Amino acid sequence: MPFKRPAPLEASSSNLSSPSDSHLEDIEGPSKRSKISLPTKVLPDIKLYVIQAKLSSPRIAELFTLAEKHCQKLCNDIDEADVVVTAISMRRRLERHMSWEVATTKAVVTPEWTLPCDCEETDYGSTQSPVAYPSSSASAASGSPRQRKASHGKIPPLDLSAEIRVEVPSHLLPPRDPVPTNLERLTYTSRYACQRASPLLCPNQELALELDIIRRSRALEGEERSALSYARAISTVKAYPHRIKSVSQVQRLPHLGAKISGLVEEFLDKGQISEARDIMTSERFKTLTDFSSVYGIGPHTARRLFDLGLRTFDDLEVYYGVDPAEVDTELMELEHEENHPGWKGRKAAQQQDDFDESWIKIALGLRADLSKKIPRDEVDEISKVVMHELEIIEPGCVSTIVGGYRRGKPESNDADIVFTHSDGPKVKGLCKRLVRQLHKQGMVSHVMHLSSFHGHNPLRTTHWDSLEKALTVFTLPKSSSLYTGTRRRLDLIFADPNVYWCAVVGWSGSIMFQRDLRQWANDKCGIKFDSSGITRRYDSKPFYPGTEKEVFDLLGLEWVDPTWRNTDV
Ligand code: OXD
Ligand code: MN
Ligand code: MN
Numbered sequence: 425m426p427f428k429r430p431a432p433l434e435a436s437s438s439n440l441s442s443p444s445d446s447h448l449e450d451i452e453g454p455s456k457r458s459k460i461s462l463p464t465k466v467l468p469d470i471k472l473y474v475i476q477a478k479l480s481s482p483r484i485a486e487l488f489t490l491a492e493k494h495c496q497k498l499c500n501d502i503d504e505a506d507v508v509v510t511a512i513s514m515r516r517r518l519e520r521h522m523s524w525e526v527a528t529t530k531a532v533v534t535p536e537w538t539l540p541c542d543c544e545e546t547d548y549g550s551t552q553s554p555v556a557y558p559s560s561s562a563s564a565a566s567g568s569p570r571q572r573k574a575s576h577g578k579i580p581p582l583d584l585s586a587e588i589r590v591e592v593p594s595h596l597l598p599p600r601d602p603v604p605t606n607l608e609r610l611t612y613t614s615r616y617a618c619q620r621a622s623p624l625l626c627p628n629q630e631l632a633l634e635l636d637i638i639r640r641s642r643a644l645e646g647e648e649r650s651a652l653s654y655a656r657a658i659s660t661v662k663a664y665p666h667r668i669k670s671v672s673q674v675q676r677l678p679h680l681g682a683k684i685s686g687l688v689e690e691f692l693d694k695g696q697i698s699e700a701r702d703i704m705t706s707e708r709f710k711t712l713t714d715f716s717s718v719y720g721i722g723p724h725t726a727r728r729l730f731d732l733g734l735r736t737f738d739d740l741e742v743y744y745g746v747d748p749a750e751v752d753t754e755l756m757e758l759e760h761e762e763n764h765p766g767w768k769g770r771k772a773a774q775q776q777d778d779f780d781e782s783w784i785k786i787a788l789g790l791r792a793d794l795s796k797k798i799p800r801d802e803v804d805e806i807s808k809v810v811m812h813e814l815e816i817i818e819p820g821c822v823s824t825i826v827g828g829y830r831r832g833k834p835e836s837n838d839a840d841i842v843f844t845h846s847d848g849p850k851v852k853g854l855c856k857r858l859v860r861q862l863h864k865q866g867m868v869s870h871v872m873h874l875s876s877f878h879g880h881n882p883l884r885t886t887h888w889d890s891l892e893k894a895l896t897v898f899t900l901p902k903s904s905s906l907y908t909g910t911r912r913r914l915d916l917i918f919a920d921p922n923v924y925w926c927a928v929v930g931w932s933g934s935i936m937f938q939r940d941l942r943q944w945a946n947d948k949c950g951i952k953f954d955s956s957g958i959t960r961r962y963d964s965k966p967f968y969p970g971t972e973k974e975v976f977d978l979l980g981l982e983w984v985d986p987t988w989r990n991t992d993v
Contacts, residue, residue, distance in 0.1 A: 472498050473505035475521045478512055507531045593846045595970045596822045596924060603973050605985040612663040615678045617940040617991040618981060620663035624832050624990045627667045631691050632658050635684070636993040637700040644712040644723045657684045659936040659991035668692065711735050717795060719787035719872065719913070737791065744785045783872055790870075790897060793911040797835035805906045806839045806898060806914060813861045814843065818854055821845045822924075826931035827915075832987040838913035839898070842931050844924040852876075855892035855918040862898065869911065870897035891927060891956045892918040922968040923957040929975045930955020936991035937984075945979050953979065 499505050502522050508530050512521070519527075610621040626632065639654035656679035664674060671689040674680055680688065687697050703709045708730060714737065715726035734743055787794065798806075807825050814821050824830070827840035843858075845851050856876065862868035872895040898914035900907045919927035930938060938955075945953035950961045958967040958978060969975045976983045 471504055471506045473500075473502045473508050474498070475502075475508060475510040475512060477510075477521065502526070505530060507533060509533055592820060592822050596844060596846055596921060598824070599971065599973075602985070603983050605983060605988050607988075609982045610984065610988070612660070612665060613677060616944045617659045617663070617936045618944055618984065618989075619940075620659075620991070621665075621984065621988040622659065622662040622934075622937070622991045623988060626662045626664065628661050628664060629993075630695075631668065631688065632661045632993045634691055634697045634700045635661065635687065637703050638687075638697070640713070641703045641709055644709065644716060644726065646723055646727070653679070653681075654684070655936055655992070658993060659940075661688075662991055662993070707735070715740065718784060718791060719794060720781075720784040721787075725784075737788070741788055744781070744788055746785055746788045786870060790911055794897070794913055796910060797837065798839060798912055799835055800829060800833075802900070802906050802912075803829045803836055803839045805900060805904055806912065807841055809867070809900060809904060810841060810858070810862065810898075810914070810916070813865060813867075814854075814858050817857050817861050818845060818850055820847070820850075821854075824928045826917075826928055827933060830932045830986045831934060831990050838915060840915045840917070840931055842917045842919055842924070842927045844919045844921045844927075846921055848921050851892070851918050851920055853892075855894050855916055858916060858918075859894045859896060862896070865901065866899075867901060868896045868898050868914070872896065890920040890923045917955075919956070922966070925969045925972045925975050926953070926957050927955045928972055932986045932989065934990055934992040937989040940991075941979070941981075944981065949979055951979065 502508060503526060508522065508527070510521070510532060522530075605621065607621050610619060612620050614620055635654055635658050639651050639658060642648075642651035642654060660677050660679045661668075661674075664677065666673070668674055668688065669692070671685055671692060674688060675685050687699070691697050711730050711734075712723065712726045715721050715729055715734075716723055718740070721729070729740065729743070732743075734740060740746075803825060807823065811821070811823055814823075821843050822845070823841050823843040825839065826842050827838070828836045829839070843851075843854070845854070853876065856874060859868055859871055859874060874892075874894045876892050894916045896914045896916065897911050899909060899911050917927055917931055929941070942953055945951040945958070946961075951967075952959050952961055953975075958969065958975070959965060960967070967978055969978055973983050
């Protein structure tokens with residue numbers, strides 16, 4: 425539809441004629457603008473092209489006026505432009521106006537970029553120029569246009585991986601300067617793991633690992649209380665900042681009772697714990713460990729399978745009738761809503777071993793891939809790719825990679841990402857939409873579970889209505905430089921913005937840290953805390969922390985950086 429160029433804001437720009445509705449092709453050529461006076465000391469030789477789509481008439485007029493005032497050339501051929509001004513934030517839309525190949529040779533900026541032009545003194549190289557494609561997640565492989573321009577210091581680099589620029593309130597972004605952990609105010613003598621500083625690797629790591637063998641054995645045998653005692657002892661060891669030389673050093677620390685102190689003593693004497701060594705050589709432990717590593721097989725099922733005489737993965741494949749060809753063609757399951765009988769929350773389902781057996785079959789087929797650890801750069805890449813797709817369907821979301829990655833683990837079992845949007849209602853249903861989008865793009869092949877917001881139900885023991893989750897199997901696209909075809913487990917968690925930071929804290933782990941956070945909140949504050957929110961117990965009043973640190977402040981706790989939350993081995 426033809427579009428009349430809006431009336432210029434200033435008489436001086438009246439020499440510009442009417443452009444077409446979305447391109448400058450119909451504007452009279454640059455010769456007509458030769459009298460525009462330009463601050464050449466600011467932007468020498470810059471040719472500007474304005475894509476008019478998505479811009480209002482007054483905005484276009486304003487841009488033209490500014491361009492007249494400041495730019496050497498407004499060009500009518502996008503191919504000739506150095507700078508392309510556009511309000512379009514999605515790659516696909518941008519590609520209606522220029523090929524992506526061409527875009528990668530230019531600086532593509534938002535209209536706001538032109539505003540500093542109004543100040544004659546401004547040096548473009550030093551302004552915080554709004555860019556259509558933020559540079560923070562620039563894809564090196566793609567050869568971005570702004571990267572090229574940036575080399576002569578005038579124009580910010582273009583990023584090809586993030587495509588949307590939507591204002592996100594700063595409180596939903598990570599703090600500019602990370603909050604330092606005041607280690608002196610954390611104490612390894614506290615009963616609560618959330619008051620201790622627990623590094624990824626501690627000075628007594630070998631001892632913690634030896635105790636963890638016994639813990640795992642207890643858990644596999646269904647001895648939950650005993651397993652918890654070991655987990656608590658391990659978390660105490662993890663936070664002890666000195667090398668243990670004598671048991672008297674640690675005997676009085678919380679959770680190290682007589683039994684475990686005896687094991688510590690044995691370890692200090694012999695460099696190992698005989699019970700742990702015996703466990704390691706037992707066929708039962710090895711088999712139960714293998715079986716329970718399959719997604720969907722919990723300790724109870726593992727024991728049942730062992731009692732049936734099964735010992736190897738081959739045995740399992742025969743038992744479950746796994747056909748690798750079938751796994752590849754398995755349709756994803758999107759209707760696994762919260763009322764699915766197998767879904768009682770991931771933890772509960774795993775404890776009760778009531779996963780749908782069809783998932784065990786799928787997981788077995790994918791075992792070779794899913795058992796491989798994911799390096800950090802691949803977790804980053806997964807997150808970038810997922811954000812890219814999310815921005816296509818819902819611009820302006822923010823996310824945090826959580827789980828072991830956030831605690832600094834060099835390799836993770838899966839990728840866990842928490843998302844939100846500053847406009848709360850937009851979050852509802854978004855998890856499912858994203859899963860569909862990722863499926864459409866061939867990235868998500870399987871969905872183990874998909875849960876959506878629940879209506880309010882006062883009898884629920886958790887704040888279920890504020891989170892949506894999808895537990896999926898994901899493969900990076902072939903276009904990614906890290907593509908190997910390996911399938912990965914990917915957990916997507918969508919939180920209402922009011923509880924975003926609760927979700928980030930909750931999903932950052934580690935397990936004992938979270939457990940003690942909840943315990944502390946309950947014991948000391950009369951507050952119920954979990955990843956889906958914070959409420960005061962006596963009147964159910966909800967609290968909405970605006971930052972991650974505020975979660976700690978609300979609970980009266982010292983801030984602990986995620987890298988100090990490694991309370992498990
Ligand atoms: C992991 C974790 O390894 O979250 O995936 O700890
Ligand atoms: Mn994880
Ligand atoms: Mn996970």
